[in-house]
Amino acid sequence: MNAQKTTFGMTMALAVLTLSAMAGVADAKDLPGRPPYGNACRGPAVTGIAGVAIKQSTAKQMARTHWRTKVKLKEGPLYTNWDASSKMGGHYHCEKKAGTWRCSAHGYPCSMAAGAGS
Numbered sequence: 261m262n263a264q265k266t267t268f269g270m271t272m273a274l275a276v277l278t279l280s281a282m283a284g285v286a287d288a289k290d291l292p293g294r295p296p297y298g299n300a301c302r303g304p305a306v307t308g309i310a311g312v313a314i315k316q317s318t319a320k321q322m323a324r325t326h327w328r329t330k331v332k333l334k335e336g337p338l339y340t341n342w343d344a345s346s347k348m349g350g351h352y353h354c355e356k357k358a359g360t361w362r363c364s365a366h367g368y369p370c371s372m373a374a375g376a377g378s
Contacts, residue, residue: 300373301348302339306330311354311363319361320352327365339369 308327311319328340342350342365350367 300344301368301370302335303368305350305366305368306334308365311365312360314360316354316356316361316363319354319363320365323352323363323365327367331369335369338371341370341372342367344370344372 306327308323308325308330310326311321311323313319313322324342327342331340345367348368348370350365350370352363352365354361354363356362
């Protein structure tokens, strides 16, 4: 009985890791490794997840907040400008499942200077 539980648990863990790796590969293809715009944006692109809400706009806001948190930890607070990132190809990916929206935000860490150039 314990061997069956252990095998099932290991199979589930492997499935989760495989799906996580596949999601990372898909995101990596969305944007090239380095941003196309000088020093105002940095690479590689960052993905913020965990936007789950009834309204799509709320799910996008939650994903964007997670993106900013990850960028702040990685590059510092000066590179958390989503508006500038979206001008450099940053985007959302949203799906509706079971009556809720699930969104992720994917883009380069950019500073305010990137937004000024466009």
